[in-house]
Amino acid sequence: MNKKSFGSQLLAAPHIVWSIIFIxxxxxxxLYFAFTNADGGxxxxxxxxxxxYKKAFGISILYAVIATLITLLIAYPMAYFMTKVxxxxxxxxxxxxxxxxxxxxxxxxxxxxxxxxxxGIINTFLKSIGLGPVKLINTPGAVILGMVYDFxxxxxxxxxxxxxxxxxxxxxxxxxxxxxAFNKFRRVILPLSRPGIISGITxxxxxxxSTFYISQKLGGNKTMLVGDVIEYFFNAGPDYYNxxxxxxxVLMIMILVCMxxxxxxxxxxxxxxxx
Amino acid sequence: MNKENIVQLKNISVAFDEQVILDNLSLDIKxxxxxTFLGPSGCGKTTTLRLIAGFLEPDEGDVLFEGKKINGxxxxxxxxxxxxxxxxxxxxxxxxxxxxxxxxxxxLPENEIKQKVEEMLKLVNLSGLERRHIDTLSGGQQQRVAxxxxxxxxxxxxxxxxxxxALDLKLRKDMQKxxxxxxxxxxxxxxxxxxxxxxxxxxxxxxxxxxxxxxQQVGTPQDIYNEPQNAFVADFIGESNIVDGKMLKxxxxxxxxxKFDCLDKGFDKNELVDVVVRPEDVDIVPVDKGMLTGVVTxxxxxxxxxxxxxxxxxxxxxxxxxxxxxxxxxxxxxxxxDAIHIMKKSEYSGLYGDYSSYxxxxxxxxxxxxEE
Numbered sequence: 001m002n003k004k005s006f007g008s009q010l011l012a013a014p015h016i017v018w019s020i021i022f023i024x025x026x027x028x029x030x031l032y033f034a035f036t037n038a039d040g041g042x043x044x045x046x047x048x049x050x051x052x053y054k055k056a057f058g059i060s061i062l063y064a065v066i067a068t069l070i071t072l073l074i075a076y077p078m079a080y081f082m083t084k085v086x087x088x089x090x091x092x093x094x095x096x097x098x099x100x101x102x103x104x105x106x107x108x109x110x111x112x113x114x115x116x117x118x119x120g121i122i123n124t125f126l127k128s129i130g131l132g133p134v135k136l137i138n139t140p141g142a143v144i145l146g147m148v149y150d151f152x153x154x155x156x157x158x159x160x161x162x163x164x165x166x167x168x169x170x171x172x173x174x175x176x177x178x179x180x181a182f183n184k185f186r187r188v189i190l191p192l193s194r195p196g197i198i199s200g201i202t203x204x205x206x207x208x209x210s211t212f213y214i215s216q217k218l219g220g221n222k223t224m225l226v227g228d229v230i231e232y233f234f235n236a237g238p239d240y241y242n243x244x245x246x247x248x249x250v251l252m253i254m255i256l257v258c259m260x261x262x263x264x265x266x267x268x269x270x271x272x273x274x275x
Numbered sequence: 276m277n278k279e280n281i282v283q284l285k286n287i288s289v290a291f292d293e294q295v296i297l298d299n300l301s302l303d304i305k306x307x308x309x310x311t312f313l314g315p316s317g318c319g320k321t322t323t324l325r326l327i328a329g330f331l332e333p334d335e336g337d338v339l340f341e342g343k344k345i346n347g348x349x350x351x352x353x354x355x356x357x358x359x360x361x362x363x364x365x366x367x368x369x370x371x372x373x374x375x376x377x378x379x380x381x382x383l384p385e386n387e388i389k390q391k392v393e394e395m396l397k398l399v400n401l402s403g404l405e406r407r408h409i410d411t412l413s414g415g416q417q418q419r420v421a422x423x424x425x426x427x428x429x430x431x432x433x434x435x436x437x438x439x440x441a442l443d444l445k446l447r448k449d450m451q452k453x454x455x456x457x458x459x460x461x462x463x464x465x466x467x468x469x470x471x472x473x474x475x476x477x478x479x480x481x482x483x484x485x486x487x488x489x490x491q492q493v494g495t496p497q498d499i500y501n502e503p504q505n506a507f508v509a510d511f512i513g514e515s516n517i518v519d520g521k522m523l524k525x526x527x528x529x530x531x532x533x534k535f536d537c538l539d540k541g542f543d544k545n546e547l548v549d550v551v552v553r554p555e556d557v558d559i560v561p562v563d564k565g566m567l568t569g570v571v572t573x574x575x576x577x578x579x580x581x582x583x584x585x586x587x588x589x590x591x592x593x594x595x596x597x598x599x600x601x602x603x604x605x606x607x608x609x610x611x612x613d614a615i616h617i618m619k620k621s622e623y624s625g626l627y628g629d630y631s632s633y634x635x636x637x638x639x640x641x642x643x644x645x646e647e
Contacts (some may be wrong), residue, residue, distance in 0.1 A: 177428060
């Protein structure tokens with residue numbers, strides 16, 4: 001018994017060491033910076049300054065919420081459709097969803113610039129038919145579009161995986177008991193796919209709220225998201241590490257709170273999935 | 276149309292990928308009867324059930340409900356409910372909500388739903404488990420929830436797709452009695468599907484024996500057992516010795532090199548036939564008094580009786596007897612006229628009813644057939 005548990009501990013060792021070095025230690029470094037000043041003395045000044053960036057926090061949350069909702073609206077029907085087609089089509093659709101994930105994140109975002117720019121593909125076309133140019137790049141819409149595009153697979157995959165595991169006989173049972181297509185969806189498919197929706201929302205909302213690159217490339221310098229503020233301060237030099245750490249800490253706490261709330265939603269049904 | 280027949284199947288054919296599942300099948304199901312589709316895996320019995328439920332449309336032929344054609348009517352509009360093989364209970368709902376599912380879709384008032392659900396749970400002996408989650412229930416309890424959920428909708432016909440297959444033997448026996456009781460209490464038609472012949476014989480008013488997408492015989496359990504129409508039915512229901520015979524004239528048949536009086540008539544003179552003799556209908560007597568003689572080749576003790584195999588001119592007979600005999604004993608067989616049943620030759624002639632490969636091999640063989 002002891003020997004066995006020792007063995008399994010040994011197997012877990014690399015992971016534990018990795019977690020300590022790359023997750024726990026940096027976390028404490030962040031906390032240390034957040035609560036000290038440039039001389040290393042304890043201070044709450046950095047945390048008190050957070051109020052200055054409430055606009056960035058607000059916009060980040062707003063954009064992330066909008067992007068997550070749009071992603072959900074696109075992904076859910078897409079995932080549902082994927083479960084309806086035959087196996088070989090399912091594999092192909094899965095590939096189409098996955099392929100963008102294998103491409104570099106920066107390249108994907110850059111390619112949107114060439115599509116949306118004033119001299120980009122869309123505007124060139126609009127100009128040729130006398131309708132343009134329309135301002136597409138450097139707008140909030142472009143930022144949200146970038147988020148939706150980049151994070152869509154993270155919504156589709158969990159929903160698809162939960163949905164495809166729904167027992168077909170449950171759908172037949174609901175029809176047998178009088179459900180038309182709408183009732184079948186509302187009373188069986190939707191509640192049974194909720195764990196997938198919740199994990200999809202988490203997987204899209206978290207990176208959306210903390211992104212910085214998308215807003216810089218597609219939003220110009222008008223929209224400062226929290227991620228941009230943090231990046232800005234870290235780039236500004238060691239003197240600003242303290243403020244940057246404080247903002248990071250607050251952002252992390254906010255995300256944690258969101259995740260707890262989301263998990264509460266799934267726990268309601270004792271159907272919870274660990275996200 | 277005939278009001279007595281609640282469901283009628285007329286010349287139904289179904290094929291999947293050019294493989295014929297049902298072949299020109301016709302059947303009338305009477306109102307309020309307990310009818311069972313019995314047959315090996317792949318005989319088309321579940322497909323027939325799904326046609327009635329509305330999960331499947333026939334390629335050819337009509338499904339009639341109370342005399343009206345219901346081809347193309349979707350499952351949710353049909354007045355039938357199904358109990359699924361693995362129950363298909365909703366995992367996101369508790370016992371109460373599972374039973375209430377169909378009632379909520381009908382938008383009944385809450386107090387009516389409550390009353391109905393409680394009545395149903397009482398009927399299946401599950402009162403007090405309303406708030407329990409499905410995955411905390413035993414197999415037998417889940418089965419009961421499935422029954423309550425299906426009959427809460429007052430179907431005119433209840434379809435049961437091998438509902439007891441997942442239960443252990445003792446529970447299965449109890450549920451058989453209980454289902455029969457529920458059927459009589461509610462006075463609705465039960466269409467039951469099983470591959471277990473004993474289950475079919477105990478529960479049903481009528482049994483439909485199926486094989487190869489065709490109905491082999493329809494009749495009461497007694498008819499099916501005592502008067503099988505062909506070698507398949509004789510072999511599938513109970514144990515049978517099936518030998519080649521010749522009808523010399525009415526009430527007189529020849530087989531295994533001897534001539535016997537029998538109770539069957541209406542065959543041509545000297546027509547070749549299949550003769551069925553049930554193992555429990557053969558008496559073992561001293562050799563000099565036997566109508567047939569043979570050598571015992573195997574004996575197994577089954578508690579109630581012995582099952583012995585006797586070699587008669589190269590054909591192995593199975594005989595059930597309460598007397599003990601030993602391998603290599605020479606014995607005589609005595610067969611009463613009413614123990615002999617004559618069947619017309621069919622495509623199944625010669626395939627069944629010989630116990631020469633009898634031993635564990637038989638079980639092994641039937642396993643292979645099951646898997647197919």
